[in-house]
Amino acid sequence: xxxxxxxxxxxxxxxxxxxxxxxxxxxxxxxxxxxxxxxxxxxxxxxxxxxxxxxxxxxxxxxxxxxxxxxxxxxxxxxxxxxxxxxxxxxxxxxxxxxxxxxxxxxxxxxxxxxxxxxxxxxxxxxxxxxxxxxxxxxxxxxxxxxxxxxxxxxxxxxxxxxxxxxxxxxxxxxxxxxxxxxxxxxxxxxxxxxxxxxxxxxxxxxxxxxxxxxxxxxxxxxxxxxxxxxxxxxxxxxxxxxxxxxxxxxxxxxxxxxxxxxxxxxxxxxxxxxxxxxxxxxxxxxxxxxxxxxxxxxxxxxxxxxxxxxxxxxxxxxxxx
Amino acid sequence: xxxxxxxxxxxxxxxxxxxxxxxxxxxxxxxxxxxxxxxxxxxxxxxxxxxxxxxxxxxxxxxxxxxxxxxxxxxxxxxxxxxxxxxxxxxxxxxxxxxxxxxxxxxxxxxxxxxxxxxxxxxxxxxxxxxxxxxxxxxxxxxxxxxxxxxxxxxxxxxxxxxxxxxxxxxxxxxxxxxxxxxxxxxxxxxxxxxxxxxxxxxxxxxxxxxxxxxxxxxxxxxxxxxxxxxxxxxxxxxxxxxxxxxxxxxxxxxxxxxxxxxxxxxxxxxxxxxxxxxxxxxxxxxxxxxxxxxxxxxxxxxxxxxxxxxxxxxxxxxxxxxxxxxxxxxx
Numbered sequence: 001x002x003x004x005x006x007x008x009x010x011x012x013x014x015x016x017x018x019x020x021x022x023x024x025x026x027x028x029x030x031x032x033x034x035x036x037x038x039x040x041x042x043x044x045x046x047x048x049x050x051x052x053x054x055x056x057x058x059x060x061x062x063x064x065x066x067x068x069x070x071x072x073x074x075x076x077x078x079x080x081x082x083x084x085x086x087x088x089x090x091x092x093x094x095x096x097x098x099x100x101x102x103x104x105x106x107x108x109x110x111x112x113x114x115x116x117x118x119x120x121x122x123x124x125x126x127x128x129x130x131x132x133x134x135x136x137x138x139x140x141x142x143x144x145x146x147x148x149x150x151x152x153x154x155x156x157x158x159x160x161x162x163x164x165x166x167x168x169x170x171x172x173x174x175x176x177x178x179x180x181x182x183x184x185x186x187x188x189x190x191x192x193x194x195x196x197x198x199x200x201x202x203x204x205x206x207x208x209x210x211x212x213x214x215x216x217x218x219x220x221x222x223x224x225x226x227x228x229x230x231x232x233x234x235x236x237x238x239x240x241x242x243x244x245x246x247x248x249x250x251x252x253x254x255x256x257x258x259x260x261x262x263x264x265x266x267x268x269x270x271x272x273x274x275x276x277x278x279x280x281x282x283x284x285x286x287x288x289x290x291x292x293x294x295x296x297x298x299x300x301x302x303x304x305x306x307x308x309x310x311x312x313x314x315x316x317x318x319x320x321x322x
Numbered sequence: 323x324x325x326x327x328x329x330x331x332x333x334x335x336x337x338x339x340x341x342x343x344x345x346x347x348x349x350x351x352x353x354x355x356x357x358x359x360x361x362x363x364x365x366x367x368x369x370x371x372x373x374x375x376x377x378x379x380x381x382x383x384x385x386x387x388x389x390x391x392x393x394x395x396x397x398x399x400x401x402x403x404x405x406x407x408x409x410x411x412x413x414x415x416x417x418x419x420x421x422x423x424x425x426x427x428x429x430x431x432x433x434x435x436x437x438x439x440x441x442x443x444x445x446x447x448x449x450x451x452x453x454x455x456x457x458x459x460x461x462x463x464x465x466x467x468x469x470x471x472x473x474x475x476x477x478x479x480x481x482x483x484x485x486x487x488x489x490x491x492x493x494x495x496x497x498x499x500x501x502x503x504x505x506x507x508x509x510x511x512x513x514x515x516x517x518x519x520x521x522x523x524x525x526x527x528x529x530x531x532x533x534x535x536x537x538x539x540x541x542x543x544x545x546x547x548x549x550x551x552x553x554x555x556x557x558x559x560x561x562x563x564x565x566x567x568x569x570x571x572x573x574x575x576x577x578x579x580x581x582x583x584x585x586x587x588x589x590x591x592x593x594x595x596x597x598x599x600x601x602x603x604x605x606x607x608x609x610x611x612x613x614x615x616x617x618x619x620x621x622x623x624x625x626x627x628x629x630x631x632x633x634x635x636x637x638x639x640x641x642x643x644x645x646x647x648x649x650x651x652x653x654x
Contacts, residue, residue, distance in 0.1 A: 044518040151605065179546060181372040186589035187601030208519065211548075212591040216597050238593060252523035253593065254548030256575055260593040269527075270520040273488055 002035040004068075006056075010048035011065035011075070013051050017142065023277050025051040027226040028065070033170070038196065038203040040217030040234070042210055042249070044274050048226040049206045056204070059090045080230040087117045090211055094175040096155035100147040106133070107143035113165040135237070137191055153184035157191060158285055164195070164272065167295045172204045177212070181192045187215060210253055210258075214238055219310070222246050225277055225285040227303065232311040238263065244290045244312045292317055328637075334507055334539050335361040335384065335422070339396035342376075342383060351609040353379055355617065356397070356633075361507065366533060366540045368550035368571065371560030372586075374606055377543045380560075381509050384541070385418060391527075399556045419450045423500035425529075427512035429492035433484040433612065439495055440464070440480040443502070450503030469500035471528060490521035494528065501532060508533070508540045514549065526553045547590055551575045559583050562606050562617040568644030580643045582618045616647070623647050 013026040019053055023294065026048040043049045045270040046287050054060045055075070056067065058097060071087065074081060089290060093099040098111055110129040114120060120128060130140040135155040147155050156176060163171060173192070179183040193216065206211055221231040230243040241247050247265040255261055272289035275281060281288055287297040296316050304314045333576040344355040354376045369377045380389050384399055386406040393578045398405040401417055404480075409417065426432040434442055442463040443556060444457070451460065468476035471494040484492055500508060510529060514522030530553055533540055544550050550557055550571065558573050559567040559582070578584050588599035604621035613619050619629040628648055637643045639651060 044520065103618045153601075182547075182589045182591075183602040184588060185591075185601075187599045189591075189598055196494045207592070210519075211593050214593050214595040215591045228355040234595070236594065248520055250593075253545060254552045255593060256547045256551050256587060256590050257592060257594075258576070270523045273490055273521060275517070278607060306628075317342075 002037070003016070004032055005070060006031075006033040006204075007068040008032070008052075008056075009066040009068070010214075011055065011067065012050065012063045012147075013048075013055055013060060014063045017278070021278050024226050024280055025277055026219070029223070029226070031221060031231075032226070033202055033204060035169075035202055036196070036200050036218055037218045038205050040213040041204060042208060042213055042219040042220060043221060043223035044208060044249075046274055046277055047223040048277070049223055050174055051092060052223075053172045053206055056170075056172055056289075057089055058086065069303075079129045083117065085114075088169045089172070090166060090168035090170070091172040091174060092156070092159050092163050092176050096152065096159045097147070097178050099159055100155055100162075102147055103318045104146075105143065106145055106147070106150075107136070109147075109158065110162055110165060112142075113162060114227065119164045128165070129205045131279055132165055133158075135164060135195070136161045151184070151187050152180050156188050160188075160192065160195070163201070170202045170204070172206070175208070176205075178207065180207065190217075192263070198306035204215075206227070210249060213256065216285065225274065226281055226313060227285055228312075229282050229286065230311075230313045230315075231304075234315075236308070236311055240311075241265065242307065242311070242318065244268070244292050244317075245286045248289070332362045333360055334363050334402060337380070337384070337402040337539075338400065340380070340383060340399065341391050341395040342379060342388065343395055344389075345360060345391040346610075347391060350393070351551060352563070352612050354383070355611055355612070356385050356494050357560075357563075357565055358397075359558050359568065361538055361539050361541060361642045363506075363521065364533070364537045365556060366530070366542060366554040368544065368554035369541060369543045369560055370550040370557060371546055372545055372606070374562075375560045376563040377545075377560060379563075381424065381541065381543060384509060385422060385424065386414060387418075399414070417476040420503050420505060422509060423503065423505040423506040424509040424511060425493070425496050425500055425513050428516050429489060429496050430484065430516075432496050435484050435568055438481060438483055439487075443467075443480070443495075443499055446499050446634055447502060462500075463502055467498040470501070470532070471495075471498045473493055473498070489517050490524060490530065492615055493517060493521075497525075497532070501536070501538070506593075508538055510540055510545045510642075512545070515544065515546070522549070524601070529553065547587065559586075560640075562612065563609070564617050564646065566618060567645045569640070573640060573643045575639070577643075579639055579643070579650045580618075580647050581649075624652070 011026055011029045015023040041049050054061050058079045061078040066073050067075040070185050078207050107129045110132055114125045121152050130143055133142055134141055140158055217234045220234050220237045222229045224245050238281040241250055247268045248270050251264045251268045252270045283299050284297045284302050288291050291313045302314050302319055303315045304312050305318055306312050307318055337357055337359050340354055340357040342350045343350050357380055398485050441510045444460050447460045456627050465476045465618045468479055473494050478492055514525045542608045554571050557571045559566045561582045578587050586601045591598050602621055607613055607620055613632050616634050619625040634648045636640050636646050637646050
């Protein structure tokens with residue numbers, strides 16, 4: 001197996017509100033990412049998936065825990081990282097309409113990272129910008145256009161090109177296609193997968209779309225209220241979801257074919273809503289919505305347990321003392 | 323003859339050959355091009371297509387709330403047999419108050435943030451109910467409606483302001499406001515899109531239950547094929563202002579025949595993990611200069627000369643399953 005590029009250990013990120021309340025956005029998450037693989041991070045809104053992304057790129061400092069990136073702990077560095085580390089970890093945001101500067105041409109947007117991370121002169125930078133466009137499958141004429149003249153999918157590919165400008169090793173894709181139509185999403189995903197093969201990139205793919213995840217991820221991790229519930233290789237995960245929350249998520253997905261319908265745990269019906277992360281319920285965070293709730297779930301926080309090869313689940317139903 | 327009378331009676335809404343364009347600073351954008359469909363009593367009809375295909379414009383035409391620069395080129399929308407474009411203002415207002423109502427995509431912007439739910443709800447009901455209904459009665463109707471959309475503790479919800487409620491709760495309030503007035507037709511414009519999947523599932527199941535319990539009709543609009551498959555019985559697939567394929571939902575999803583539907587289906591990521599197609603080449607046509615023939619002809623791999631010059635007629639390829647394509651029987 002390829003080496004680990006990233007190891008997250010007991011990562012915590014708390015935010016303190018003005019009134020003194022603490023939002024536990026990420027509350028003890030362990031993850032590993034291997035070179036060249038795609039790890040899918042799935043969760044509903046408010047589950048802390050974007051917070052993890054922002055801590056990884058250094059937009060936030062971790063409250064506690066370690067992020068070991070190629071042998072170095074970068075959890076507490078925030079933005080004070082080496083230029084090399086910043087270049088190697090790049091992010092693509094959800095909405096290309098707001099992550100690209102509308103007053104800059106595509107070329108100018110692509111030249112910003114080049115100015116900071118390379119020693120190229122202006123002509124070479126322009127050449128490189130066009131090369132990047134070609135890499136993501138867009139025509140070179142797009143260099144002179146403004147983002148508003150482009151479609152959503154094309155804009156998102158430009159964000160990808162901008163992230164590629166620094167020759168990254170680890171790309172964090174924060175819902176890169178959830179603002180796009182399916183036919184456009186298919187194009188962008190296809191390109192992302194090609195790029196991963198060509199450039200040997202590792203992806204942390206954040207999304208709320210489990211059916212998309214099935215088609216892109218090697219491994220899947222499910223977040224609920226800042227904690228992981230389940231983590232497994234993709235094929236295994238969809239065949240045999242174990243955590244009650246995961247089953248609820250899967251059964252809620254609207255699907256288009258009868259075969260898919262057969263894969264959903266039909267008996268589990270969605271109920272309740274995700275509680276506020278200001279007041280995380282004691283014990284297992286999911287117990288308020290869980291149909292298998294036992295007294296222990298309200299008192300003790302369950303621990304992650306490996307139930308089969310690489311398939312981890314964090315639930316009292318599977319723990320030894322239950 | 324008797325049969326025809328029956329279908330007339332069963333139909334709550336009929337859209338006939340509707341074409342709408344927009345005057346954009348002197349240029350004309352031809353958006354809807356010959357949309358026809360019918361909604362029967364108690365039926366759930368879906369409109370599905372990608373952004374900009376005219377789904378919302380169609381809904382707005384049904385309520386006759388198109389913006390001022392809209393031009394209705396042809397066609398009519400018959401609500402309970404009356405054309406909404408020719409209705410007297412008073413009759414039109416009555417239809418909007420008690421006949422057909424919309425549930426919007428984003429419940430946070432559908433509710434007014436500075437008034438309590440009670441204030442908003444009662445105001446809406448006041449116009450929908452007879453003039454002599456007492457305040458107490460209105461309040462009770464509202465509480466009952468909130469209860470029917472499975473909101474716990476409706477009295478507390480009535481006192482709340484929108485910011486105190488979650489997205490799913492707000493959407494339930496919006497649905498309650500629509501049905502409390504006794505409306506027969508619900509126009510649901512992407513009712514779950516802005517919500518999480520587990521909440522979307524709850525909202526869609528709620529709408530289905532209300533429809534069955536109260537014998538309502540729904541036009542469900544969504545860009546998600548999955549949502550439409552699971553929550554409608556009849557579906558219209560739209561592309562660039564035209565209905566390319568329509569039929570029973572099971573039929574269309576099990577056996578898609580229009581090249582666009584086939585291509586779109588292959589782009590949807592599936593739980594079975596068979597991979598995703600590489601998208602549909604090309605772009606949606608420019609509405610200022612739409613193709614003369616089939617609007618999909620610019621992107622269709624099977625397009626022939628005839629597709630580019632002449633609009634394809636609707637063909638019935640199975641019972642109740644219509645496809646607007648010259649080669650519907652040849653495409654798999």
